[in-house]
Amino acid sequence: xxxxxxxxxxxxxxxxxxxxxxxxxxxxxxxxxxxxxxxxxxxxxxxxxxxxxxxxxxxxxxxxxxxxxxxxxxxxxxxxxxxxxx
Amino acid sequence: xxxxxxxxxxxxxxxxxxxxxxxxxxxxxxxxxxxxxxxxxxxxxxxxxxxxxxxxxxxxxxxxxxxxxxxxxxxxxxxxxxxxxxxxxxxxxxxxxxxxxxxxxxxxxxxxxxxxxxxxxxxxxxxxxxxxxxxxxxxxxxxxxxxxxxxxxxxxxxxxxxxxxxxxxxxxxxxxxxxxxxxxxxxxxxxxxxxxxxxxxxxxxxxxxxxxxxxxxxxxxxxxxxxxxxxxxxxxxxxxxxxxxxxxxxxxxxxxxxxxxxxxxxxxxxxxxxxxxxxxxxxxxxxxxxxxxxxxxxxxxxxxxxxxxxxxxxxxxxxxxxxxxxxxxxxxxxxxxxxxxxxxxxxxxxxxxxxxxxxxxxxxxxxxxxxxxxxxxxxxxxxxxxxxxxxxxxxxxxxxxxxxxxx
Numbered sequence: 001x002x003x004x005x006x007x008x009x010x011x012x013x014x015x016x017x018x019x020x021x022x023x024x025x026x027x028x029x030x031x032x033x034x035x036x037x038x039x040x041x042x043x044x045x046x047x048x049x050x051x052x053x054x055x056x057x058x059x060x061x062x063x064x065x066x067x068x069x070x071x072x073x074x075x076x077x078x079x080x081x082x083x084x085x086x
Numbered sequence: 087x088x089x090x091x092x093x094x095x096x097x098x099x100x101x102x103x104x105x106x107x108x109x110x111x112x113x114x115x116x117x118x119x120x121x122x123x124x125x126x127x128x129x130x131x132x133x134x135x136x137x138x139x140x141x142x143x144x145x146x147x148x149x150x151x152x153x154x155x156x157x158x159x160x161x162x163x164x165x166x167x168x169x170x171x172x173x174x175x176x177x178x179x180x181x182x183x184x185x186x187x188x189x190x191x192x193x194x195x196x197x198x199x200x201x202x203x204x205x206x207x208x209x210x211x212x213x214x215x216x217x218x219x220x221x222x223x224x225x226x227x228x229x230x231x232x233x234x235x236x237x238x239x240x241x242x243x244x245x246x247x248x249x250x251x252x253x254x255x256x257x258x259x260x261x262x263x264x265x266x267x268x269x270x271x272x273x274x275x276x277x278x279x280x281x282x283x284x285x286x287x288x289x290x291x292x293x294x295x296x297x298x299x300x301x302x303x304x305x306x307x308x309x310x311x312x313x314x315x316x317x318x319x320x321x322x323x324x325x326x327x328x329x330x331x332x333x334x335x336x337x338x339x340x341x342x343x344x345x346x347x348x349x350x351x352x353x354x355x356x357x358x359x360x361x362x363x364x365x366x367x368x369x370x371x372x373x374x375x376x377x378x379x380x381x382x383x384x385x386x387x388x389x390x391x392x393x394x395x396x397x398x399x400x401x402x403x404x405x406x407x408x409x410x411x412x413x414x415x416x417x418x419x420x421x422x423x424x425x426x427x428x429x430x431x432x433x434x435x436x437x438x439x440x441x442x443x444x445x446x447x448x449x450x451x452x453x454x455x456x457x458x459x460x461x462x463x464x465x466x467x468x469x470x471x472x473x474x475x476x477x478x479x480x481x482x483x484x485x486x487x488x489x490x491x492x493x
Binding site (some may be wrong): 035036037040043044056057058059060 | 293294295296297298299309310311353354387388389390
């Protein structure tokens with residue numbers, strides 16, 4: 001696993017609301033019990049960690065439908081980080 | 087109910103993104119005008135992602151205050167004082183010593199003097215100055231508007247500020263109403279004020295990701311969130327008996343007040359808490375759901391509030407919900423947080439007085455989750471004998487006022 005992936009997993013793991021020893025790339029966000037404000041806080045942590053901007057409006061974006069798994073979030077962050085570097 | 091225990095409004099004043107007097111505010115609400123627009127008065131606005139707010143415009147403090155007094159008057163106190171002057175002038179009251187001792191000043195505000203706080207922090211952390219302006223503390227303290235109004239008019243009874251975020255003004259007015267009704271006081275100067283269209287506050291709301299980038303479209307399909315507003319509205323409340331005895335003009339009657347706590351989530355709205363507050367206001371007013379024609383909704387324009395409020399209206403009003411005219415005047419002035427309930431009660435009182443319901447502007451079409459009559463885009467001429475004004479705050483604190491036509 002890349003450093004980026006383990007950083008993202010660490011951020012998501014802080015917000016999960018279910019008892020689970022480790023968060024994995026294949027975990028579905030829905031199964032981690034994340035609520036709407038958890039997403040807002042996670043996005044803040046991700047933006048701070050990777051110095052990126054993640055467009056997100058809690059009224060119109062639903063992370064549970066846009067990102068099914070933790071791996072999907074990792075992929076999206078990888079793209080944003082790559083875009084920043086280019 | 088005896089005239090001593092009926093509470094009437096004899097004065098009303100407002101400073102709003104639509105204009106700085108009640109007559110202008112009401113005229114523009116009826117016209118469906120928008121007070122929202124590009125932010126023009128916030129220092130550092132070019133750095134903000136959020137470009138739109140409901141700012142109070144053409145408000146020159148020197149038109150209302152001596153320059154030497156401004157060192158103690160944050161923008162939120164200025165709004166409150168100007169609105170109170172208009173309300174007290176309209177009521178035509180002279181606060182001689184006996185009346186002044188029995189007059190309360192109860193004002194709602196969400197967060198206090200944010201302009202002063204922002205300026206102070208900029209000075210300390212950005213400009214690295216070592217000194218703050220000497221009166222920064224009493225200028226920004228949350229109770230400043232109540233203190234300033236009481237000082238200006240010599241009101242010597244109970245005076246304090248109520249803070250319950252977006253329900254602050256409704257809680258303040260509701261408490262004042264109950265104190266007048268019980269005979270604890272003979273008069274109340276009450277309302278709400280807020281001036282939080284500031285750099286720090288906008289950044290805070292940006293971080294919550296709930297603001298719309300363009301327009302506030304309560305209850306509409308494709309709504310994208312709230313827009314911040316600011317302003318103040320102030321009411322003079324008196325027992326009907328005393329208002330009649332002095333031949334005062336009566337604008338309307340406050341009939342009931344309900345308040346509840348969700349005791350659930352800090353930010354998510356709750357059908358149960360909302361419903362119980364509306365039911366409480368109706369019961370306190372001895373009104374049935376069928377007696378109500380108009381609801382001035384909390385209607386923030388967020389996905390969650392508008393859907394939840396609609397469900398709560400269904401629960402409280404049953405089949406009658408479909409007959410209600412419901413509108414959110416936040417579509418025109420934005421969300422003035424601690425002042426919102428006062429601005430909205432002013433709109434409600436005028437709707438009941440003039441039999442005209444202000445619209446919900448920016449409405450694009452039906453959201454299946456919001457399936458009631460939101461008076462889209464155009465005001466409606468209709469008989470309104472009784473109405474409620476809803477305020478539902480972060481923290482799960484709900485407050486609802488019921489208003490009756492005075493007859």
